[in-house]
Amino acid sequence: MMRPLVAVLGGAALLLAPAFLLSGYHLFQLTTTAVYAVAVLGLGMVTTTGQISLGHGAFYAIGAYTAAILMGAFDWPYWATLPVAGVLCFGLGFAVGLPAVRLSGPYLALVTFALAVAVPQILRARALEAWTGGAQGLVLTAPDAPAWLAVSQDQFLYLISVGVAVLLFLVARNLRRGRLLRAMLAVRDHPMAAQAAGIDVARLKVHAFAVSAAFTGVAGGLAAIVVQFVAPDSFPVQLSIALFVGLVVGGAGSLPGAVVGALFLTFVPNLAEQVSKSAPGLVYGVLLVAALYAMPSGAAGLAARLLAQYRARKGG
DSSP states (O other): OHHHHHHHHHHHHHHHHHHHHOOHHHHHHHHHHHHHHHHHHHHHHHHHTTOOOSOHHHHHHHHHHHHHHHHHHSOOOHHHHHHHHHHHHHHHHHHHHHHHTTOOTHHHHHHHHHHHHHHHHHHTOGGGHHHHOGGGOEEOOOOOOOTTSOOOHHHHHHHHHHHHHHHHHHHHHHHTSTHHHHHHHHHHHOHHHHHHTTOOHHHHHHHHHHHHHHHHHHHHHHHHHHHOEEOGGGSOHHHHHHHHHHHHHHOTTOHHHHHHHHHHHHHHHHHHHHHOSSOHHHHHHHHHHHHHHHOTTHHHHHHHHHHHHHHHHHHO
């Protein structure tokens, strides 16, 4: 009975320690990692059912603008904007997933990619400029820590981000347990057999897409609170591709893999910039290819393979 308690306390200490050991830019990097982890986690729910999305940056942008508009125009508290961003993106994800469920593979990827291309242009539209700020975007005021919590604003933003990430990871863990996970894997691997077994394949795919969009929308709202600024140029098509890269590097469908993928998205571009300021994209590409070559099934697949080898040796 003590082992789970020790594991929980150790994990909590590991997550809280950076808030008091780091400061400034390094703490902001970890805060960004927590935001990316939630977005990659959401994207992973789509791939668990065999779908490929290259447009989740659009839901990330919509969630960010939802939080920004509610905080700026309606003076909502920061914490109340995140559920609204999630619910709104759930509805939009359902609306997109309903017709897209007839598509699969590269066709679905192209549809979602078109969504990622369209959303930044829509945010620039003159008809919405009063709400979105047009090309100039919106500036937010970061929340201050409550008086009873003696931490700085950077520390508070880190604690908020980690808290939201932990909560959503627990929700995702519960959603993916038992029969639901088996149904999602069956739909991914053998859709016809899953349908013959009584699984409503279309309904499961649509709901998975909607829940995935909701997670990504919450991540976008959290990013707006952390960065304190949103603009159409902050959500280019490359964002959707980056989230997909994080998913592949971490391991599709893995909860810990989402964290690894988020770490890759946060730190590897900075490392590439430090190695070569003239060609950081080239260095980033080389590092990405090296990571995929060393981990063809992602970090989660590598960890599972190493664990299996260790158990085999121990059993032998």
